[in-house]
């Protein structure tokens with residue numbers, strides 16, 4: 001079956017404009033007759049809800065936290081991209097488009113990415129108007145910094161709290177609509193299933209997490225904004241509650257799942273410290289603007305460091321291997337995340353890791369502190385040769401830029417990163433894969449949409465830093481609220497959808513049966529026991545590098561683990577009370593299915609591209625080797641009863657405005 005991606009015809013730069021004029025629009029009066037459910041109130045969901053309500057639709061929002069303000073989006077530290085060219089360094093819509101396609105290793109849809117680059121500039125204006133306190137330079141203008149994979153400064157930021165500030169902006173816009181009665185919010189409610197009526201998405205079954213009650217909610221369209229599924233690895237930088245369930249439930253009801261194996265492993269995270277850890281912490285990529293990454297050149301020095309006999313600051317400059325600067329002189333420490341992560345793994349696999357587990361490299365700010373310190377001394381007319389003064393002045397600059405990140409590092413690791421290099425190692429961070437959507441962001445279920453990290457979207461095989469917030473807010477503020485009218489125009493005479501329909505009854509009964517089975521099971525192991533096991537299989541066999549043998553083993557092992565989970569999981573308590581362990585069990589059940597599809601997808605894609613590195617497909621220098629002839633497509637999987645039976649549909653990717661090249665950052 002050819003996938004209909006609904007990309008409008010015509011030159012790329014005109015497509016979005018042309019498309020907007022082609023879609024059906026619903027008049028403001030008719031919008032009052034239409035209900036839309038939005039599952040998720042992170043940046044994508046909150047911005048979409050506020051805008052849909054502003055346009056006149058009746059919106060119901062759902063999130064499992066006690067407030068939209070607690071969505072995982074608040075964790076975003078580094079910033080948000082936009083092609084404003086405020087720095088006058090040659091940025092443009094085309095350049096952002098080009099960097100994103102190249103960064104994604106030529107595995108994303110050209111028209112979507114161009115649209116993203118076009119609307120990126122509106123996002124900043126929208127957020128500034130909402131009062132988001134973006135960082136400003138000395139003259140009061142909006143400031144920018146650089147992120148990996150680009151050679152211009154286009155990242156807008158609010159210290160190390162960009163996601164939180166953006167979410168407060170979107171949440172304020174939501175609150176205005178809540179006040180007007182246009183948005184009804186259902187916090188601490190988890191979507192448990194999608195309800196289809198005549199094959200269209202017409203509602204959801206939600207569980208009130210406080211009292212356990214199942215509820216039926218109907219609408220004319222359902223928007224899934226439930227975030228990414230990195231927690232399939234158990235350990236990740238995602239919020240503990242991030243999960244795949246809403247996306248997986250719609251997959252099981254007919255929505256194709258695209259590129260599940262495209263995962264981003266972020267190079268700058270605090271290394272794993274032991275078996276009892278349940279969460280990993282990101283040190284923002286913005287730190288690579290000023291931090292230099294290195295390991296010792298000599299294995300003897302590595303040994304001495306691990307034994308506590310040598311400090312990193314005691315290693316001479318000539319005995320340090322700044323391996324990113326050595327291997328990629330053009331981009332240096334600002335190579336994209338996939339490249340930086342693999343390079344760290346390569347050094348650690350060769351035995352140069354600097355912590356006890358051998359899985360850590362240094363991120364060092366000494367050179368920046370000195371450079372900034374000398375500059376400040378010069379500006380202030382002070383003695384540039386006074387080492388102590390220069391250090392203090394330099395530390396003040398670094399503190400102003402990254403203070404909260406340094407503080408977070410010190411609290412977790414108990415080392416002062418102003419005095420000694422940070423230790424970092426790659427960790428699971430983001431999922432480029434997700435629900436397949438067409439150009440209008442509709443899934444393969446009529447009336448069911450997916451936005452933000454939940455869709456497979458615009459990042460191809462690797463997302464560039466600061467582009468997730470851009471995409472989530474583009475989807476929420478500027479794309480979905482307009483494209484959804486194309487579908488909803490058909491529904492102005494439909495009237496309210498009745499939740500007593502048998503389709504609702506059946507969906508509710510299925511959810512109830514699953515939850516009852518969990519609490520009746522009386523097994524021997526906790527939910528986390530299984531989740532940890534799944535995470536280990538995923539990290540060892542579907543992690544930073546993958547091969548045929550490991551992937552085949554992963555498929556078998558995950559299937560066996562799933563069977564054991566249903567036999568042996570123990571969920572205390574009942575279904576009719578606040579029971580977080582029960583909520584977790586339902587989420588892990590879905591991870592156990594997704595994990596298998598993930599491995600199947602990785603096995604099928606016998607090429608290396610972006611975050612997906614197949615050992616069988618590499619250059620003699622160990623760089624990723626893409627196979628454009630055979631794999632320039634999006635893998636869209638159709639559910640067929642269980643993950644092993646999923647059917648692959650290929651959406652061919654055509655590049656008209658961009659020349660497909662081997663990605664090089666050298």
Ligand SMILES: Cc1cc2nc3c(=O)[nH]c(=O)nc-3n(C[C@H](O)[C@H](O)[C@H](O)COP(=O)(O)OP(=O)(O)OC[C@H]3O[C@@H](n4cnc5c(N)ncnc54)[C@H](O)[C@@H]3O)c2cc1C
Pocket residue numbers: 039040041042043044045062063064065068071072073074075076077078079080162163189190191192225226227228237238239242243245246282429430451452453454465466467468469470472
């Ligand atoms: C540590 C960290 C730092 C990051 N920094 C940056 C950065 O600097 N720049 C950048 O561009 N990106 C960054 N990212 C990525 C970015 O934060 C995310 O991709 C983005 O915030 C996802 O937004 P979202 O709205 O799609 O989903 P989320 O913010 O994850 O929100 C998901 C929502 O769905 C709800 N939900 C989920 N399942 C259900 C269900 N079944 N029922 C009801 N509700 C449900 C949740 O309650 C929540 O409201 C970072 C990611 C991490 C982990």
